[in-house]
Amino acid sequence: MPRNVVVTGSGSGIGAALTAALRARGDRVIGVDLRGGEVDADLSTPEGRATAAAAAQEEAGGVVDAVVTCAGTSVPGTAMVTVNYFGTTGFLTALRPALAAADRPRVVAVGSISGTQPVDADVVAACLADDEATALTYAERAVTEGRARQLYPSSKAALAQWARRTAVAEGWASAGIPVNVVAPGIVLTPMSAALFDDPEMKKVMDAALPMPLNGYLRPEDVAAAALFLASDENSHITGQVVYVDGGAEVTLRGPGHF
Numbered sequence: 001m002p003r004n005v006v007v008t009g010s011g012s013g014i015g016a017a018l019t020a021a022l023r024a025r026g027d028r029v030i031g032v033d034l035r036g037g038e039v040d041a042d043l044s045t046p047e048g049r050a051t052a053a054a055a056a057q058e059e060a061g062g063v064v065d066a067v068v069t070c071a072g073t074s075v076p077g078t079a080m081v082t083v084n085y086f087g088t089t090g091f092l093t094a095l096r097p098a099l100a101a102a103d104r105p106r107v108v109a110v111g112s113i114s115g116t117q118p119v120d121a122d123v124v125a126a127c128l129a130d131d132e133a134t135a136l137t138y139a140e141r142a143v144t145e146g147r148a149r150q151l152y153p154s155s156k157a158a159l160a161q162w163a164r165r166t167a168v169a170e171g172w173a174s175a176g177i178p179v180n181v182v183a184p185g186i187v188l189t190p191m192s193a194a195l196f197d198d199p200e201m202k203k204v205m206d207a208a209l210p211m212p213l214n215g216y217l218r219p220e221d222v223a224a225a226a227l228f229l230a231s232d233e234n235s236h237i238t239g240q241v242v243y244v245d246g247g248a249e250v251t252l253r254g255p256g257h258f
C-alpha cells in the first residue's frame with residue numbers, strides 16, 4: 001500500500017534524496033519547502049508552521065503515515081532556532097492527530113552530530129520549555145555576543161532531547177507513533193558546499209568531525225537511514241538518536257557513551 005509521507009525541506013539535499021527514494025518505492029510524498037513543494041511554507045514562524053501542517057494534512061486526506069523533517073538552516077542567526085527547532089517540533093506537534101489516524105505512523109527528524117557540541121544552555125532550556133519568545137531573546141543575545149554559530153548545535157541538541165522526551169510522552173508511543181532522530185555527520189549538500197570552498201574551513205571541520213568510516217556522506221546515505229526508521233519495518237525503535245556519521249560520534253565521545 002502506498003503511504004502518505006510528509007517531507008519538509010523536500011526541495012534540496014537530504015530531503016530531495018529522501019523524496020526520490022520514497023517515490024521510487026511507490027509512496028506518495030507531500031513535500032513542504034519554501035518554494036517548489038506540494039506545500040510552500042515558511043517554517044520559521046508559528047503561522048507558517050500552522051498553515052503548512054493544515055495544508056499537508058489536507059493533501060494527505062487527513063491521514064499521514066509518516067513525517068520526516070529535513071528542513072533546516074546553517075546560516076548563523078536566529079533562524080537556526082526558529083527553523084531547526086521550532087520549525088520541526090511545532091510542525092510535528094500540529095500533525096500528531098493526522099499521524100495517530102494512520103495504521104502504522106512514523107516520525108523521523110533530521111538532527112546533527114553538532115548536537116553533541118557545546119551549546120547555549122539558555123537557548124536549549126527555552127526551546128524545551130516550548131517558549132519561542134524567550135528562546136529568540138537568548139538567540140539574539142548569542143548573535144550580539146558573536147556566538148551565532150553556537151545556535152546550530154543548540155537547536156540540534158534541543159531537538160534530540162525533544163524527540164527522546166516526546167517519544168514516550170502521552171499520545172505518541174501510546175498512539176503507536178515512533179519518534180526518532182537521524183543525526184548525520186558532514187553531508188555533501190548545498191548546505192555544506194560553502195564550507196568546502198574554503199580550504200582552511202575544511203581543515204578545521206575535518207579536525208572537529210573525524211569520519212573514519214567511508215568519509216563524507218552523500219544525501220542518499222542519510223535518506224536510507226531515515227527511510228528505514230520511517231518504514232513499516234521499524235516497529236519498536238523509538239526515542240533514539242541514530243548517528244549516521246562514519247564514526248564521528250564514537251570517536252569524539254568514546255565507547256563509554258551510549
Ligand code: NAI
Nearest residue numbers: 009012013014034042043044071072112186187189191192
Ligand atoms: P539543504 O540546504 O540542501 O536543504 C535544506 C532545505 O530546507 C532546503 O530545501 C530549504 O529550502 C529548506 N528550508 C530552509 N529554511 C526553511 C524554512 N524556513 N521553511 C521551509 N523550508 C526551509 O540542507 P541539507 O544538508 O539537506 O540539510 C537537511 C537537514 O540535515 C538540516 O536539518 C540540516 O541541519 C541537517 N544536517 C545537514 C548536514 C550537512 O552536512 N549538510 C549535517 C548534519 C545535519
